[in-house]
Amino acid sequence: MVEAYSDLLKRRYRTGACSAAYFFSIGCTFFVIVVPYFLAYSSHDFWRRENTYFEQPHVQFTYKVVLQLSGTQITDPARPYEGLPLQLYFSSMPAVNAFHEDSLRASVLKSEEIDSDNDGLNDMLTVEATMPLLGTESIYACTMLVFVQYRLNDRVKMEMESLAAFEYSSSVPGKGLSTFAEIALHQVEPLSVRGGYKQPYTDFPLLEPQTVNSAEETFVSTIVEKYFDRNETTVLSQPYYVWDQDAPLSDDRAHKKKFVAKLKLKIPRNEVIYIPEISEMLKFAWIQYFGVFVVIYYLVDAVQAFVFSAQVFETSVSSDLTVGSKPHRF
DSSP states (O other): OOOOOOOOOOEEEEOOTTSHHHHHHHHHHHHHHHHHHHHHHHTSOSSOOOEEEEEOOEEEEEEEEEEEEEEEEOOOTTOTTOOEEEEEEEESOHHHHGGGTTTBOOOEEEEEEEOTTOSSSOSEEEEEEEEEOOTTEEEEEEEEEEEEEEEEOSSSOEEEEEEEEEEEEEEEEEEEEEEEEEEEEEESSOEEOSSSOBOTTTTSOSOOGGGOOSGGGGSHHHHHHHHHTOSEEEEEEEEEEEEEEOOOOOGGGGGGOEEEEEEEEEOOOEEEEEEOOHHHHHHHHHHHHHHHHHHHHHHHHHHHHHHHHTTSSOOEEEESOOSSOOOOOO
16 A cells, blocks of 8 residues: 555634633734834844946047147256146047137047947947147046946946046156056946836936037046036956156157157956835735744744643544544545
8 A cells, every 4th residue: 555645733722712721823924024024123224225347348539639748848958857838638529629729739549449348338448538738748647538338237227428547647757657457337326127218318418529518628637526426337347557657769760759648457246236026026025024034933833733732721622533543435
């Protein structure tokens, strides 16, 4: 003979609706349902109001660059480290350059976008600006703003014009600055996952050549200040700066003097903070509640078994066990 099916036999404890045993049973049921909620809630992060995920953004160069060099104009060759203050400006936007005719210096701009794994997302972006210098000009500081289009496509759908900005200064004159960094998303508040693509700053561009009305709007400080006020920005993570020191040039090479500002930007997966939907909040809350509920349920069930089996409260006992057996056929 083999066992085809098994069933549990119960011992039943019955009592009146207004008895102490009945109220004890109701109290245990209430305890099992309510206490796990408070225990799970008090452990924090029960209702998950924000969550994170990682996504590689789609980053494209918009061919907008602002380059500003600061240094000195040497007036006395016998004192090469003394001279008049010098500031040179260049942007890839002719309308912006019109406001900086006194300090404008035409430069050569090169860029390269690399998709190493052919997934449609750029993995590396390189931007290089070369500004010619006079033999009497020495550069001690460099500021460069590279405008990029930044787009998220996964949980959060957002597109914005962003910056890859860097600044470096040295006590010795230089002929070039190379910056190597990763682009990372920085948020003040989490992003919403509801709705379609969001373009939060379309009406508030950082620098739009067609709408520039004054030179102040083209200043690096003005652009950075507007960028700082945003909720979502991109920053350079773990930057490495290489300052190429300028050596004294002979007279026959003075006309070939130049400064090269280069940015090599790696585009890894970025951490995105978002506001989860109700269904996701309930899923995480239920898992925490159920984990505590199972423990409380078995503890309370053990207490109830002892109380009723020891007849702490008077009840009448009946059993499902019957003598003999009767075959059932269908």
